[in-house]
Amino acid sequence: MKVLAADGISPKGIELLQKEFEVVVKDKLPAEELLEIIPQFDAIMVRSASKVTKEVIDRATNLKIIGRAGVGVDNIDIPAATARGIIVINSPGGNTIAATEHTMAMMLAMSRNIPIANETMQKGEWNRKKYVGVELRGKTLGVIGMGRIGSGVAKRALAFEMNVLAYDPYINEERAQALGVKVATFDEVIENADFITVHMPLTPDTKGMIGMEQMKKMKKGVRLVNCARGGIIVEEDLAEAVKQGIVAGAAIDVYTKEPVTKDHPLVGVPGIVLTPHLGASTVEAQIGVSVDVAKGILAALHGEPVATAVNMAPVSPEVMKVISPYLNLAERLGCTVTSLAAGPVDSVEVKYQGDITEVNTNLVTTAAIKGMLNPVMEGEVNYVNAPSLAKERGIKVSEKKEKDAGSFANLITVTAKSGDTEVAVAGTLFGDEGRIVTINDFRVDVDPHARILVMPHINRPGVIGTIGSIMGNSHINISGMQVGGTKDQETNLMVLTIDDDIPEKVLASIKALDGIFDAKLVNFYAV
Numbered sequence: 053m054k055v056l057a058a059d060g061i062s063p064k065g066i067e068l069l070q071k072e073f074e075v076v077v078k079d080k081l082p083a084e085e086l087l088e089i090i091p092q093f094d095a096i097m098v099r100s101a102s103k104v105t106k107e108v109i110d111r112a113t114n115l116k117i118i119g120r121a122g123v124g125v126d127n128i129d130i131p132a133a134t135a136r137g138i139i140v141i142n143s144p145g146g147n148t149i150a151a152t153e154h155t156m157a158m159m160l161a162m163s164r165n166i167p168i169a170n171e172t173m174q175k176g177e178w179n180r181k182k183y184v185g186v187e188l189r190g191k192t193l194g195v196i197g198m199g200r201i202g203s204g205v206a207k208r209a210l211a212f213e214m215n216v217l218a219y220d221p222y223i224n225e226e227r228a229q230a231l232g233v234k235v236a237t238f239d240e241v242i243e244n245a246d247f248i249t250v251h252m253p254l255t256p257d258t259k260g261m262i263g264m265e266q267m268k269k270m271k272k273g274v275r276l277v278n279c280a281r282g283g284i285i286v287e288e289d290l291a292e293a294v295k296q297g298i299v300a301g302a303a304i305d306v307y308t309k310e311p312v313t314k315d316h317p318l319v320g321v322p323g324i325v326l327t328p329h330l331g332a333s334t335v336e337a338q339i340g341v342s343v344d345v346a347k348g349i350l351a352a353l354h355g356e357p358v359a360t361a362v363n364m365a366p367v368s369p370e371v372m373k374v375i376s377p378y379l380n381l382a383e384r385l386g387c388t389v390t391s392l393a394a395g396p397v398d399s400v401e402v403k404y405q406g407d408i409t410e411v412n413t414n415l416v417t418t419a420a421i422k423g424m425l426n427p428v429m430e431g432e433v434n435y436v437n438a439p440s441l442a443k444e445r446g447i448k449v450s451e452k453k454e455k456d457a458g459s460f461a462n463l464i465t466v467t468a469k470s471g472d473t474e475v476a477v478a479g480t481l482f483g484d485e486g487r488i489v490t491i492n493d494f495r496v497d498v499d500p501h502a503r504i505l506v507m508p509h510i511n512r513p514g515v516i517g518t519i520g521s522i523m524g525n526s527h528i529n530i531s532g533m534q535v536g537g538t539k540d541q542e543t544n545l546m547v548l549t550i551d552d553d554i555p556e557k558v559l560a561s562i563k564a565l566d567g568i569f570d571a572k573l574v575n576f577y578a579v
C-alpha cells in the first residue's frame with residue numbers, strides 16, 4: 053500500500069508508516085499535482101495547506117483514509133469522503149498546547165508592542181515612549197469557544213490574574229465553575245471584555261460572527277485575537293475598526309485565504325500583529341500530530357477502527373478500551389450469520405449481555421454489520437460506510453442489552469432475519485480470545501478463524517466418519533472439529549475448521565449425504 057505525506061509532515065509519523073508501507077513525501081504539493089497523483093494512493097496525510105476537495109476524492113480510486121495532522125478539517129470535503137467510505141481522521145489534541153501558547157504569545161506581543169519595538173530597534177531606533185503597552189492583570193478576557201484551546205487559554209489567563217468571561221453554547225455551568233470562568237452570553241462577552249479571543253471552528257454559524265456591528269458594541273480600547281480560523285472575524289471590518297480606533301489592536305494567525313499576500317487588508321495596519329498560521333508550529337506539536345495520524349492510518353489500513361475518525365460517531369478512549377477486544381469477535385459473528393442465513397438479510401439484532409452493557413456499543417454493532425456485509429459486497433466495507441450500506445440495502449439494525457449473561461461474563465448474539473427464517477450466533481471473550489459459543493440452539497466452542505464448515509446433521513453413528521473420509525479424499529485438511537448438540541439430541545451440529553477452500557463439487561456431495569441437513573462455509577478471511 054502507498055501513503056502520500058503532504059505539507060511538510062514531521063518525519064516521526066512518516067517513519068512509523070515506512071515500516072509497513074511505501075511513503076511518498078511532498079513538502080509542497082500544488083493542487084494540479086495532487087489531482088494527478090492521488091489515484092496511486094491508499095492513504096494521504098495533510099496539514100492545512102493541501103485541499104482535499106471533492107474533485108480530488110472523486111479521482112482517488114484507491115483512497116481509504118485521509119489523515120489530517122492537526123485539528124481543523126475544513127480543508128477536507130468530509131461529505132464527499134464519507135459517501136465513498138473514506139475515513140477522515142485528525143489529531144484533536146496533538147497541537148492544543150502549541151495553539152494555546154501561541155494565543156498567549158500573540159496577546160502579550162500585541163499588548164506590549166513587541167513586534168514593532170523589535171522591528172524599529174533592528175533599524176537602530178530607540179523608542180521607549182512610543183511603545184508603552186497595557187497590562188493583562190485585572191483585565192477581562194472574553195473567550196469565545198471553550199473547547200480544548202479556549203479552556204487552555206482561559207486557564208493561563210487566570211494565572212495572569214485576568215477575569216475570564218466565556219461564551220460557548222455547548223459549555224455547562226459545572227465545567228465553567230471547574231475552570232474558574234464566568235459563563236456569559238455572546239453579547240455580554242463582546243460588551244464587557246478588554247481582550248477577546250476566538251477558539252471555535254469555522255462553520256456557517258461562526259463565519260463573520262465578529263464584524264463591524266459587533267466591534268462597535270465593544271469597549272473602547274478592546275483588543276482582538278484570532279488563532280482559530282480566518283473568517284470568524286471579518287478581516288476588512290477589523291482592518292477598518294483598527295484604523296478608526298474602534299479596536300485598539302489585533303493579533304491574527306489565520307486568514308480566509310492562505311497564504312496571505314501583501315495586498316491583504318490586515319497587512320500593514322499599525323496595531324495589528326500578524327503571524328503566518330504558526331499556531332501549531334512547534335517541534336512538539338508537529339511530532340505529536342504526525343505520530344497520532346500515522347498510528348490512525350496504520351490502524352485503518354489494517355481494518356481497525358480509529359477513535360479520532362471525524363466521519364464516524366466519536367468514541368472516548370475509555371469506551372474504546374472496553375470495546376476494542378469485542379470488535380473482532382463481533383465482525384466474525386456478523387460474517388457467520390451472513391454465511392449461514394437462508395437468503396438476503398432483512399434485519400439484524402445485536403444483543404449484548406454482561407459487563408459490556410455498561411458502555412456505548414454502537415461501534416461494536418457497526419463491527420458486526422461490517423462483518424456481515426464484507427463477504428457479500430463488492431467494494432470494501434469499513435467502519436465509516438457499514439451503517440449507510442446496511443441502510444441502502446434495507447437492512448434494519450437494532451441493539452438489545454441484558455445485564456445477565458448466564459454462565460458467561462459477557463455475550464454478544466447476532467441474530468439475522470431473512471424472510472421468516474432466523475440465524476442466531478453468539479460469541480464471548482475468554483480473556484482477549486473470541487469464541488463462538490452457540491449457533492442457533494447448538495452449544496459449540498469454536499475459534500472463529502480461517503474457514504469453518506457448519507453442518508447440522510442427524511445424531512447417529514457414521515455421519516462424522518463419512519464427512520472425514522470425503523474431506524480426506526479431497527485433500528482438505530481439517531484443523532479443528534466441534535460437535536454441538538441440542539436438548540432433543542436428535543440433531544447435532546458439526547463445525548469443521550479448515551484452512552483451504554472447499555470446491556463447490558465437494559460441498560455439493562456433502563450436502564447430498566443422507567443424514568446431513570445442510571452444509572455452509574463461513575470464510576473468515578473475508579472480514
Ligand SMILES: NC(=O)c1ccc[n+]([C@@H]2O[C@H](COP(=O)([O-])OP(=O)(O)OC[C@H]3O[C@@H](n4cnc5c(N)ncnc54)[C@H](O)[C@@H]3O)[C@@H](O)[C@H]2O)c1
Pocket residue numbers: 123124125144147148151196197198199200201202219220221222223251252253254257258279280281305306329330331332333
Ligand atoms: N492557529 C492554529 O494553527 C490552530 C491550531 C490548532 C487549532 N486551531 C483551530 O482552533 C479552533 C479550536 O480548536 P480546539 O482544538 O479548541 O477545538 P474544540 O473542538 O476543542 O473546541 C471548539 C469549541 O468551539 C465551540 N463552539 C462551536 N460553535 C460555537 C459557536 N457558534 N460559538 C461559540 N463556541 C462555539 C464548541 O462548543 C467547542 O467547545 C479550531 O478552529 C482549530 O482548527 C488553530
Ligand SMILES: O=C(O)[C@H](O)COP(=O)(O)O
Pocket residue numbers: 099100101121122123124125147329331332333
Ligand atoms: O487546525 C489546526 O490544527 C491548525 O490550524 C494547524 O494547521 P497546520 O497543521 O497547517 O499548521
